[in-house]
Amino acid sequence: MEIKEGDLVARYSYHCDIIFRVVQIKNGVADLVGEEVRLAADAPLSDLKKINDKEWREYEKNFRKQEENSYRLFRQQARLMREKNEYDVSEGYKEKTTYFEMRGRVLHMDGDARYLEKCTALYERLGIPVYGVHVKEKEMPEQVASLLSMVQPDILVVTGHDAYLPTRGKENDLKAYRHSKFFGQTVREARKVIPQLDQLVIFAGACQSYFEWLLRAGANFASSPDRINIHALDPVYAAAQISLTPFMERVSVIDIIRHTFTGQEGLGGIETKGVLRKGLPWKEANEPILDE
Template identity: 40%
Template sequence: MQVGDIVVRKSYDKDITFRIIDIKESDSGSIYVLKGINLRIIADSLGEDLERVDKDTCSDYEQIFNRKVNTSIKKILLNRTAIDLRNLNRSVAVKEKKDLSFGRPGKILHVDGDAEYLDVCLKVYKQLNLDAVGKVIKESDQPKEIVEMVKLVKPDIVVITGHDGVVKDIKDFMDLNNYRNSKYFIEAVTELRNYEPGYDNLVIFAGACQSHYEAILDAGANFASSPSRVLIHCLDPVFICESIAYTNIEKVVSIKDALQNTISGAKGIGGLQTRGKYREGFPKSQYT
């Protein structure tokens, strides 16, 4: 097997599809480093446990995820259409006011430790008509670069994510030393909160698969992963951002409603009450 091959692990009932991203030699033979195609997971395996699959093949597990993703996107867009239709059914005076109004959803900066996951996210941001800027920054470098990126982009919402994970056979889930990259997410959030303390001025989502949820929230994030230390889907941050970006600034985002559109749900994502970032304007310019 070679770097770039698409594989599944036989010992895990072929539940997750991976790409081989590195091969390391050890006393017990070749160790294959794997990256999840859809889930933010890095793993390693001996060659004897791997089975090569076609690049277009998805496990039953991932087919369920893909259906959930498509359902979430359709649900979000249909909900916006339903709101527009309700506005059309109002009185003529209200309708005329609405026709002269315009709105701007919150701007998003998405910093990711993985270029492929970021590319997938940016495509869905575009599908959902969201203004998003993406930047690939290695997890360990995120605390050093995040504030300058925010000064440059001037976002309303910041996503800080990449890869993470817990040590095998972990017993103390509150010990930060048992996590691959949680400390970097925490440091990045801390840097941002030192720059902008207001939770409603700058909304922060931080974390990845199995991240130290409690410590990330304590550092100042509005939303974080992963309350039950589960794997999260690469698009979970996107769906959280959509809820915030399109909720009127006069309203507080319903955490439960926001989680309904995510793939991992309350086991993978949680957060604090946060005001929306959608701003209505009036009147609409006749030149645009």
């Protein structure tokens, strides 16, 4: 069966474990990006199986179920955080004290336009203010400074597609990664603008990214400690947890990990303060943190 750009495929050599979309074919080799995970790869056409509609529906069904479970867990956590905030604002008094929240604003730079659309929809569902921009990974270092100046975010997410290629070097060799170099350079350029770790909280990385390099570059949170694949929405849940944590409290790295799909094998980071600020009075009804 002929394979062309835009088709959904899987690799026989990896037991068809991940479904990719073909983005380019050149000299009998296809460039691939994960349809649900932030992995970039390439493979000869002879190694690819074209995925039919039935196979895709079953694959997608499993991911949608997982996404809804993660959303429900995060919603429960967010409501507990809101109850705590209400108690703190009223200083424990029984009478209701209305207040407002200034949630952390996110600048989300994504190398995949389709993933950016999915992420933006989830930010909106979670009630997180976001400015999303599609930028190719190689162009991110050149554009981040001007975007920071324009958006003035509290949180920066730098993500897209990546991969660790053992044939190019060991895990501590930056040349063995597709896009970790550009993610790290982007973080460094951002730190030239805002050096303080708690003034701008940065998440960087994608599937199999060089975790240690990204932290050294200045990221607060990054992927991927065990060089595994991360889900397309993992960066959103990390950013949302930071956005909804009051600035006088530390963001729990464990909580960040708990609300992602891949856990501590896929994401990690350092102690960081939250960015949410509370104020009062508020004369209108509070908007819900999350939709129902």
